[in-house]
Amino acid sequence: MKIIIHRGIDQIGGCITEIASYGGTKILIDLGHNLPDGDKSSIDSLESPGSLDDLLSGVSHIFYSHYHNDHLGFEAKVSTKTIQHIGALSLSMVRNLRSHMTKAKDLCKEAQASLAALNRFQAYISYKRVQYGDIFVTPLPVSHSAIDAHMFLIECDGKIVLHTGDFRDHGYRGEELLQRINDLLKLRVDVLIIEGTMLARADKRMINEVELQDQAIDLLNRSKYVFVLCSSMDADRLTSFIMAAQRQNKKRRIIADRYQVQQIIAIKKASSKPYNGIFAYNYYNETRIELDRMKRYGFMMFVRNSKTFEKNIDDILTEAAINPHDVLFIYSQFMGYLLKEHKAFKIDLYNFVHRHEWNIVHLHTSGHASKEAIKTLCELANPTTAIIPIHKEGRGSLQTLNLNVDCPIIEYSTVVNDIEIIIK
Ligand SMILES: [Zn+2]
Ligand SMILES: [Zn+2]
Structure with a gap:
């Protein structure tokens, strides 16, 4: 199996993770747009001609963890050869948003193209394990500031990857959903790909x-x-x-x-x-x-x-x-x-x-996992092979959490236990 972190190792947002089997199945988890800096419009190299087609070459399915723009932003530009998947409620909410955007002159065309693409989306079902080529994907619901967000359990070439997307334990149902994931983690996990938004931020207890x-x-x-x-x-x-x-x-x-x-x-x-x-x-x-x-x-x-x-x-x-x-x-x-x-x-x-x-x-609380929640999930999963932190600033580090786990934290390209990890 090959895991390619296209973006996320040193940036929050613009998330793209590729998983490819030795048999030739290629899927993406998220295809997000880079976040803007303040009022400036966001710069994204995938906007340049041909870049997205290169990235999507051979990719048969894209699974979106949730609808935030840094995870779902290029849906209208994805060719019909690639099937895009998101939860059913997420799909309704994005449709509402795009329909609303059609009322603004400068956003209308883009929103209409997105609505046409959304009509081709498939809705995945929580906890339902489905086979795509020689990869199996099981979406697991989690709490986040986007409703209907999911982690993914991906089985490929005899290995198991858990990709968390964005999550937290201090939203409604946060603890309950993590508990259900904990039960599932009694399975072996080989690689954990986990969000680390809060790693570079100050320690402060987050209210729920x-x-x-x-x-x-x-x-x-x-x-x-x-x-x-x-x-x-x-x-x-x-x-x-x-x-x-x-x-x-x-x-x-x-x-x-x-x-x-x-x-x-x-x-x-x-x-x-x-x-x-x-x-x-x-x-x-x-x-x-x-x-x-x-x-x-x-x-x-x-x-x-x-x-x-x-x-x-x-x-x-x-x-x-x-x-x-x-x-x-x-x-x-x-x-x-x-x-x-x-x-x-x-x-x-x-x-x-x-x-x-x-x-x-x-009056606010973050949509992202606290450092304690990140540590808890890493230790619950205790993967056999690697933990890869993504969706984090470059200076944010998992090392500071003193994790009690048996595997290395990987932020560089390597091959380990027959898994090729490429960090772009
Ligand atoms: Zn995000
Ligand atoms: Zn998010």
Whole structure:
């Protein structure tokens, strides 16, 4: 078997792992786009003519661990010879996103091409082991800031590889899902390919989504009028805020736009939690009556950085005569986007968050595995041959975790136990 880490050994995002059998079957785990630096558009060598075709030559299947853009970004450019696979709920959520993107002039063409490609996708089923050529793939559900994320157990040439994708144990179902994976790991694992986003970041205990929900209730108790900025694709986070609002005051109005409501409906289908009473904001229709209720009972409104939301927010504050000083703005994303000295700084987002002189609070927890969760999984898997860390900054190292495992950490090309590992 050959394992090629095309990207990820020294970068977060743009993930691509190839697994090839000696019999000639070639599959990819993720085909992600490089992440942008702050407001700059992302540079990706795979955009240059021919590069993607070279990479995909002979690849029969691509398995996406989840829908984040750094794992799924080139789907429209993949030829019909290669079959692309993702979970069914992920597929619905990406379709909703791309349909929404068609409304923006500059994104419309790209989004339509993506929708056409998504129609050809196949949905894999959690825990169902399927044979592709002489490789077997079993998707294992995990918790991440993208719902319906999966790890993959790959059997090839008598060896077993576990590719974690992005994961964490501090989201809803995080511990339970890792426990199920632990049970499966009673099988032998030869190579573990694991995400290491947090390896280069400071040690800090990460709160879980339940604690975040409780903190959100405290904030809602203090503020009648609340805007929340979080990802419309982050099911756990939407859930945390919706549950917090429902627990805090049943009468408080929960407001989203139509796109966010579509995503919440998709999430609701896969959940037993009650996502009721969410009002889809549309200023020109029934909103007049809703504004009165928002003023009377208070509200929590999901927002995004866009011209439409700027206008909606301004209209609400003006029409309902709400003083911005009485408003709480909860920023629930990565803090680096708002820090001028950080390479991820986004000036547009900063301006949006600071649009009014309201009270701003940061309430967030990472979508990625803590150092302890990484250590736990490495030691549970205790592979026979190698641990390969990916999705990490170059300075992030597994060595610092003092792993109690019997195999080496590999970040260089080598051949070990009949497995050829190539790090590009
Ligand atoms: Zn990622
Ligand atoms: Zn991700």
